Amino acid sequence: MSSSDGAGTTRGHRSLRADARRNEDRLLEAAAAAFAREGAGASVKDIARAAGVGVGTLYRRFPSKELLIEAVYRHEVRRLCDSAPHLAATLPPVDALRTWMEDFIDFMTVKGGMADALRVVLTDDNEKTHTRALLADAIAHLLAAVGERSPGRPRADAQDVLMALGGISLMASSEGRRDLAARLVHLLLHGVVGT
Amino acid sequence: MSSSDGAGTTRGHRSLRADARRNEDRLLEAAAAAFAREGAGASVKDIARAAGVGVGTLYRRFPSKELLIEAVYRHEVRRLCDSAPHLAATLPPVDALRTWMEDFIDFMTVKGGMADALRVVLTDDNEKTHTRALLADAIAHLLAAVGERSPGRPRADAQDVLMALGGISLMASSEGRRDLAARLVHLLLHGVVGT
DNA sequence: CTTGCAACCGGAACTAGTTCCGCTTACCGT
């Protein structure tokens, strides 16, 4: 049933015992279903039960609820990051950057609890640096294109922009604050590019 | 020292029963001590016990831990807001704004849990709008001074700047991310003023 | 002083996330 699988290593899967891998997949599936159905409010215990495992098993694989959320949406984050080069290639630099930022915010705003998960990912210095690096690279790519046009400005590290976007997500995630997010992104953009 | 007090209503104190007022004071005192001693990690139950009341009493007055934190530091927030006019009067507009922003971040960063409390204050639409309005006014004041110099820019509502600062606090509050905060404030400043 | 009652009190109970640990089992070497 689960679409993607089928051939080879669907994900990282660093040599886990067969049952462990199976459980991990079940957990991700159950978590995805639960989050889709009832948002980030879905309880960890319910997810474990739905996956047919104990909470201990869930926590061994995903040390916190935020990390579980992050794992569930990881491939969507990847898709978002992958879109950066295309944007950079087909749009004027600044427009590409703006568009990507807006997509980023939309994603963080729409996926319940994703903003909080992002906070953990960006804040903790655990190995989860992978996702962080992915995002930073996408931004760096877009930033480089902008930089070419208006030199002299060494400002605005990709990490910083990522952090700023994270902060905006956190403030705008609650409720329909789409407009607030839009204005803040606009502000950030002004700070990043000379305009 | 505490400037404003002295006469009449020390705080809001909307006609509470004598015992209720006494308990509120005790709670604030106990909470302040606990937060100073062990940071925002201090447990609500311990604070209630130290104040000699039950948790129910604490929660009737302060509906959440964040709101309790906010109440404890409220007068310091007020002091911060009160400093804005003086800064605006003695410094070039942009410098005044930058200085105030840095002070704001320092405050939110230093006081444990204050960033999270701020998130609640800025996010919820409860009556806590008072503190929010206080902050927004201070920013509006500083912003107005900047606006005079470079007209034509309707951008940057005080509310938005406040939200942006809140987001920065949230991302930089964990650990010694003082430098990150500084860079983001710099970025925000660029977005707000034309420079 | 007595009485009525709304406001208030305390803490047991509930919820949800996280940790701990004794038992089980997949996997590899023999």
Place this chain on the structure above:
DNA sequence: ACGGTAAGCGGAACTAGTTCCGGTTGCAAG
């Protein structure tokens, strides 16, 4: 096949915030 063992498992127990409600009390009217 077989046995040893490290990896994995489940869920009871723990923690901390928050809610609920039966009992208490400040206060003012009579």
